[in-house]
Amino acid sequence: MQKKMAYSFPDEVLEHVFSFIQSDKDRNAVSMVCKSWYDIERWCRRKIFVGNCYAVNPRIVIRRFPEVRSIELKGKPHFADFNLVPDGWGGYVFPWILEMARAYPWLEEIRLKRMVVTDESLELIAKSFKNFKVLVLFSCEGFSTDGLAAIAASCKNLRELDLRDSEVDDLSGHWLSHFPETYTSLVSLNISCLGSDEVSFSALERLVGRCPNLRTLLLNRAVPLDKIANILRRAPQLVEFGTGTYTAELRPDVFSYLAGAFSSCKELRSLSGFWEAVPAYIPAIYSVCSRLTSLNLSFATIQNPDLIKLVSLCPSLQRLLVLDYIEDSGLEALASSCKDLQELRVFPSDPFGVEPNVSLTEQGLVAISWGCPKLESVLYFCRQMSNAALVTIAQNRPNLTRFRLCIIDPKTVDYLTHEPLDVGFGAIVEHCKDLRRLSLSGLLTDRVFDYIGTYAKKLEMLSVAFAGDSDLGLHHVLSGCESLRKLEIRDCPFGDKALLANAAKLETMRSLWMSSCSVSFGACKLLGQKMPRLNVEVIDERGHPDSRPESCPVDKLYIYRSVAGPRVDMPPFVWTKDEDSSLRLS
Amino acid sequence: MCMELQLGLALPSDPLIIPIKMFDLNSCGYEPGEGLGSNTLSRPLLKLGPSDININNSSSSSPSRSGGSRKRGFDEVQRFDENRIFPKTLPLLLSTNQPNDEHDPNGLEDNSSSAIFKNDGEGLVGWPPVKTWRKKLLLQIPKGGAVNNNRVAAMAENGCRGRASNSTYVKVKMEGIAIARKIDLSVHHSFETLTSTLMGLFDISDENWKGFKLTYQDIEGDWLLAEDVPWRTFIRSSKCLKLIRSRG
Numbered sequence: 001m002q003k004k005m006a007y008s009f010p011d012e013v014l015e016h017v018f019s020f021i022q023s024d025k026d027r028n029a030v031s032m033v034c035k036s037w038y039d040i041e042r043w044c045r046r047k048i049f050v051g052n053c054y055a056v057n058p059r060i061v062i063r064r065f066p067e068v069r070s071i072e073l074k075g076k077p078h079f080a081d082f083n084l085v086p087d088g089w090g091g092y093v094f095p096w097i098l099e100m101a102r103a104y105p106w107l108e109e110i111r112l113k114r115m116v117v118t119d120e121s122l123e124l125i126a127k128s129f130k131n132f133k134v135l136v137l138f139s140c141e142g143f144s145t146d147g148l149a150a151i152a153a154s155c156k157n158l159r160e161l162d163l164r165d166s167e168v169d170d171l172s173g174h175w176l177s178h179f180p181e182t183y184t185s186l187v188s189l190n191i192s193c194l195g196s197d198e199v200s201f202s203a204l205e206r207l208v209g210r211c212p213n214l215r216t217l218l219l220n221r222a223v224p225l226d227k228i229a230n231i232l233r234r235a236p237q238l239v240e241f242g243t244g245t246y247t248a249e250l251r252p253d254v255f256s257y258l259a260g261a262f263s264s265c266k267e268l269r270s271l272s273g274f275w276e277a278v279p280a281y282i283p284a285i286y287s288v289c290s291r292l293t294s295l296n297l298s299f300a301t302i303q304n305p306d307l308i309k310l311v312s313l314c315p316s317l318q319r320l321l322v323l324d325y326i327e328d329s330g331l332e333a334l335a336s337s338c339k340d341l342q343e344l345r346v347f348p349s350d351p352f353g354v355e356p357n358v359s360l361t362e363q364g365l366v367a368i369s370w371g372c373p374k375l376e377s378v379l380y381f382c383r384q385m386s387n388a389a390l391v392t393i394a395q396n397r398p399n400l401t402r403f404r405l406c407i408i409d410p411k412t413v414d415y416l417t418h419e420p421l422d423v424g425f426g427a428i429v430e431h432c433k434d435l436r437r438l439s440l441s442g443l444l445t446d447r448v449f450d451y452i453g454t455y456a457k458k459l460e461m462l463s464v465a466f467a468g469d470s471d472l473g474l475h476h477v478l479s480g481c482e483s484l485r486k487l488e489i490r491d492c493p494f495g496d497k498a499l500l501a502n503a504a505k506l507e508t509m510r511s512l513w514m515s516s517c518s519v520s521f522g523a524c525k526l527l528g529q530k531m532p533r534l535n536v537e538v539i540d541e542r543g544h545p546d547s548r549p550e551s552c553p554v555d556k557l558y559i560y561r562s563v564a565g566p567r568v569d570m571p572p573f574v575w576t577k578d579e580d581s582s583l584r585l586s
Numbered sequence: 587m588c589m590e591l592q593l594g595l596a597l598p599s600d601p602l603i604i605p606i607k608m609f610d611l612n613s614c615g616y617e618p619g620e621g622l623g624s625n626t627l628s629r630p631l632l633k634l635g636p637s638d639i640n641i642n643n644s645s646s647s648s649p650s651r652s653g654g655s656r657k658r659g660f661d662e663v664q665r666f667d668e669n670r671i672f673p674k675t676l677p678l679l680l681s682t683n684q685p686n687d688e689h690d691p692n693g694l695e696d697n698s699s700s701a702i703f704k705n706d707g708e709g710l711v712g713w714p715p716v717k718t719w720r721k722k723l724l725l726q727i728p729k730g731g732a733v734n735n736n737r738v739a740a741m742a743e744n745g746c747r748g749r750a751s752n753s754t755y756v757k758v759k760m761e762g763i764a765i766a767r768k769i770d771l772s773v774h775h776s777f778e779t780l781t782s783t784l785m786g787l788f789d790i791s792d793e794n795w796k797g798f799k800l801t802y803q804d805i806e807g808d809w810l811l812a813e814d815v816p817w818r819t820f821i822r823s824s825k826c827l828k829l830i831r832s833r834g
Contacts, residue, residue, distance in 0.1 A: 082712030087757070088765035139717075165719065193719065195807060275723070299723055323724075349724060351714045381714065408714050439715075465713070490712070571765065 075115035101128035122147030144169035170196035218242030243273035272296035331364030335371025390424025404439035426451030453480020496523035528577030
């Protein structure tokens, strides 16, 4: 009976139907219907997403999906962004490139996040994939502009080169000249992370001028203000543009030339860059403000009233990244002019200062919650908060999906009542039923985790620091948050008991990070032994954990599920259950 | 320490039902019926304090290692020295004189929940959670005056990890090797000793050393040849080191 049904649709028809199904989740569901669907689906899957490069290995992926055109890999855990993962921990992409060079000669897209990419890897990409189109290196490191030169020289069909937030050894600006004169297919170029002062402006201008499909161009700080106009005039079709250093002495001719260049870009919807921006040149962008949907001023040194004036001119804004120079008054202005705002990120201009240098408090965020009905994503650094404010925000904005609050001093209390902020965050998780991502801060007891475990049923990622009283807190989260995929914890008094009691939960998650907590090496070994499909990595640079008492807490712990077994590229400071100090290889 | 634990090994398909055999919260004062309306949570189950952890002292801490020297992934100073006095505190509370303090330059002196943490000086590693490159750029913003160069040098830079301004550890990369090492510049007083340390670290012989040049990145972000400057200039301004193969 089953067989008959399978033959009633020829494979080609099913393949065609499946080609309309793009999302990974749906594809995975399709592949589980029956064996023949599994087989058909695996041959026609073109796009793979691997959220943790160590959860699987290249061979397994290639064996199951032989015709992949696009792959996305993520390496280091999120806390690597804040220097919590030691150098040399892992996340090397080379083994993947090596295998894919053999198996996927038609690979078109590689997107990597937090991985170590060497020039060797880039050179291998350049020569192995004839139809290579997209390279995104998000927060990667380990390569230089020499590797980029190889990409530029060989990838004739390259459309997108995006180096956002990566650490690149910038040896020279001449890599840009390696794009041949015949190369015209560039659509998106993001070199904003490059540091070098040397950029070949003529090469850049020529490149921009001969690529008519260029939509996104994010320059680095080396490009001075007076070069922008020429670049814009060669690419009036740009949709997304990032300036270089936006400072110069005010000269009327330079200003008007620049303003004219901006106004000729009718498609421009997103602006960023603005390093060291001076107020005098901000009006040059006024002509595009009414159409802007995204504005990143998080490196701009401008302050109020220039900042307020600017954002007030952008009624279509959906996304704003800004420094806390905007202050409460600026956020109030934003709340009244930008009704389409969906995402707001406010960064600290002086994160290490002891005293506040600007007048930005919880009031600004409260004002936004009143005024912006579409607000769903928040990242907010501030120095004071109250439960009352959080409750108000929660009640105003139940449509929040991402809420990350960083009160700069750890364990800061509600400044009005001097109580912990449990109730405030409790209100957030209770009202915002679709909350997927949450970062906590301030003084928090086990109670907040009780709220989170009870209400945050759609929560996928939780970041915790300096919070909680006992294992009960961790237990609430692990036992209550059904959708939890990533949990990262630092400096909390969570230990063995909650971890071991919820061992099975860990297999349903992508990963768990715990640093400066109270987990013992013994518990880690036990967990690793009992749960073969978890990799339990103890990251400890102080030497073998057995050289300390059994109950001594490990420094850092990274647990993730994997079908690839223990990894083969562990550095000396990563210890697993297989540790036997006498057998430890150098 | 013997932990006879029966782990709750529920089937992954049913994540909610995790039989907690060994860790019965009900027996330890937690009332599941206590709603969120209650103002007080029951006493925390386990308050980890110093009495819960065996604090080891130096005499029993020497490990019996076999197999001679162990090559570390980084700084040799990190190698566990049998003769080193083991700090009489939890490892989380290493004093700032230890080379391991990069994790915690100020030391979380009191790990108990009742301590209100005071953020003095340069703060903790990775806190506030601002990305490395963003921190660097923010610190270069003139705040009503000259840029604080020391902080720029001390804080996160391209490739260098954030650290307290009194720390003298710098990252050393060798061309062609993905893994960087770290060394403490303050123990060196001349290029001679630095050279021999680097040769040992990267396993470079005398002959091979001639094929390398030592470069460093200074406070302003420029890469310079170490041999071009006097030692004092080098020691004061270098933030990162890199060994490159000398061409030709």
